[in-house]
Amino acid sequence: MIKWLLGKKSQEPSKAHSFIIDELKEQIKSELKAGSDLTFRTLKKDKQELVFCFMDSLVNKPSLDDFIIAPIQKNTQMEWTCEAIAQLLPISDLSAVNQLNEVVTGIIEGKVYIYVEGHPYGLQADVSKTVERGIEKAETESLVYGPKIAFTESLIGNINIIRHNLNDLNLCMEDLTVGTRSKSKVKLIYIKDIAAEEHVNGFRDKINQLEIDHVAGATVLGQLIENNSWTVFPQLVTTELPDRVTIALMRGKVVVLMDRSPDALYGPTPFFTFFESTEDVYMRWNMGLALRFLRLQAAFLSVLLTPAYVAVLTFHYEVIPSALLVSLGRSRANVPFPPVFEALLLEFFIELLREAGARLPTKVGQTMGIVGGIVIGQAAVDAGFTSNILIIIIALSALGSFTTPSYLMGTAIRMVRFPIILLAGIWGGIGIMIAFCFFIIHLLKLDTMGGSYLSPVYPLRWKDLGYSFFRVPTQYLSKRPITNHPMDVQRFSAQKAKKKDVDD
Template sequence: MRPVKKKANQVDFPLSIDGLKNKLETEILNSQDLSFTVYKQENKQIAVFYIPYLVDLAKIEQQVLSKLLDVQIDWTMDSILSEIPLSSGEAFYDVKTIIDKLINGYIGLYGEYENAIIMYEIDKAEKRQLEKAETESMVIGPQIAFTESLTSNMNVINWRMNTPDLAMEKVEVGKRNPKETRIIYLKSVANETDVNTMRQRLTDLDVDMIEDIQMLKQFILDSSTSVFPQFVASELVDRSMYAIKQGKIIVLVEDSPSAFIAPSTLFSFFESTEDRYLHWGLSTFVRFLRFLAAFVTLLLTPMYVVATTYHYELIPSQLLISLGESRAIVPFPPLIEVLLIELVIELLREAGARLPTKVGQTIGIVGGVVVGTAAVQAGITSNILIILVTMSALASYATPSYVMGNTIRFVRFPLFILAGFYGIIGLMFGICLLVIHLVRLESLGRPYLSPLYPLRLADFNKAFFRLPEQMQNDRFLSYRLKDKQLFNKEEATERRDIDE
């Protein structure tokens, strides 16, 4: 039995059953939801109270009432705690604590004129089972996704990484509605400074409540004014396991079906979990393709504005004739033309995302074709710009991270506005500002452009390309981890025949 601790704001025990009921109904905001049942045995009475939609009624019947109503049990505090074999049983005096327990799925027992209320945790968990990831689709590799249950998420992490070196630190976040948060890392690998920084940011967080891990990220960012995401968020268990193995930290929050990984770099958002399951040559090619797609998204339409407004010499002669014929009937300058078409594409994309799946796909495809064709025929835009905007939109979807894809699409708007007003000088000025911002940006105190800045060539094979798996023996050296090696490279590359 746990020791009974009296608190400052305690109820004046002993109480009658009616006195306790009146006290609870006065203090509980939604008192109509309180189930308060009184059982009698000879000259004794005991009250059983709980909020029905928060508890498992079947468990109450089997684990509490069946034992409680046994005639051999004396309805005293000590006998109830000893006879009902539930580890969560504890005695309480404080009204606020009792009410907090009730709204968290506890059941209370009070024998009339006893000195305390006994409470047991029998909450009803309305949680999803482990399912396939929806937002991070994969063809090759494990596809198990996190759920809203923190217990299930920690369970699957322990299942995938069964080692005593795995640390899972608990932090409560939120004053009005506290939620359990877990900082997970490998104790013998992760950088102690990174762990302490994350722990301090979560502990010092002074907010009422956290709805989701995406909200938590926004409170602990290194730079809240930057549009660039600074922590990778993932719903894939496999990606989180890989990050932990590499010495990074993941954070989980109760009721959130995803985790975020820290620290992260700009290049982390162009990695896919699937890359590790492909041949290193294919993986390198796909990664270069993603970087190329990001540059196309960012610069294609701004370069069109630059070339058609100020610098016709950049366009080949034959293409210039075709472009001139295409733009001959367009009444708008290139900047307004691009801005109009880009906004239409963004509206179609947003409408397709918000509508039901089948309707959204139809609207996205049919709407794009119809609007593009009609705009060209009406002379609002040139057919060459429609091709360029379509290429730019397709390239933006090659980025594995949805958030980073949105960021790149957003950043190009200031770029082609600068290009429209100041030409190539304005575009280069915008690019320089962007690079300066990225150089100054950090993720959990680590450089955002690492290993490009500060330059560390040894980490290029983790950020820009992949080597054969036997040669990927080092972890990310820029993070200064405790254990920098995954395995011995010489032993991994050694080959022996069976007869040697």
């Protein structure tokens, strides 16, 4: 507390007041370690002195000059008091502070601290300079149908997008802060009469209980508040699509936005949520159903194809048709490695190509992925390192993992493939079954903000299958998913919708 500002008097007012301002400057410099961009601007009138304290690199100088300094200088007849200055300044974000930690925090955030000598408190005005990019197309989540805009690093801009998409009177936004050294603003967003109170409290408590010096972004925040940090499977969805956030809010989920992060975080999100795409909503229900099944089958085959190849060639030749056995034998005639090593080697090459393509610039990365895959694959076959059939299987497995809308879930699918391949090479089909049983047990033990990770399949909720596993016509989705425990379950009247269909 800057208690030394309260009731300090002297027989020589001018000297005493100057000393107070000098002491204020020293305390602020001490707290901010005398940063090179820390600036003090002092104005004097008669026997009064006024000081502006701000970070030169964080404030919008035209706004500071036009809306704060110029009005005070022009009103020469006005007595300098905090009340009079507050009435004069055309600044919407203006607050009175008398705590040193609040003053320093505000200066770091780009605010200007205005102090008049002899007053027990000062004013803080927000004229911060925002560094942000314009609204652009989503990069990590490609869409054919639906809005293409994506979130940016500006928290205010992202809130504006959400409010523009969802003008619900019950849309609530709570202000939270994370980080003990580098403090970052966090917004907890939910619809008050839809979102379950236990989910809102769960997110709020987990964020408030964090004791960490710095949180780099929303994805890191998600890892910190997840219940199980050892698993490869994500328990919260990270997205840069505003319309996906809007749909999640209307289903009773809770959203977290973080300043300087272009991603939104929401939950609870069971396993099958990661295979949903906003295109499923914008397309006709039968097309959305077909595409959703295609993604689930592709993910299953992505995990199973390569281990099945290893198990069959190592232990189960009898399941291979005789016509295929001849061509398979010719393909592997010059391969000196066992199937398990051959599969792991090619999987490693695919991951190298994927990572190299992701890190290179877009056009170069695409060329690297296509040319690198063709050249390395053909060279590996010609050199006798692998067979043509395994090249096809590895390519199909990679394509299957890329069909998952969530990048984190797609990466998790590629990760679990490696231990299954090893078990298939050791115990064959039994090894694959052991691996699948282990992962099913692991998924059953996981939870997402207190809810079952495999919901609505376990525990089975038939009506919720239309929101996750299946895609059904909208007129049959009159109730929100019970999995999210919404307070307002009803979306619309099913009887009225049925009557309308009959009348039509």
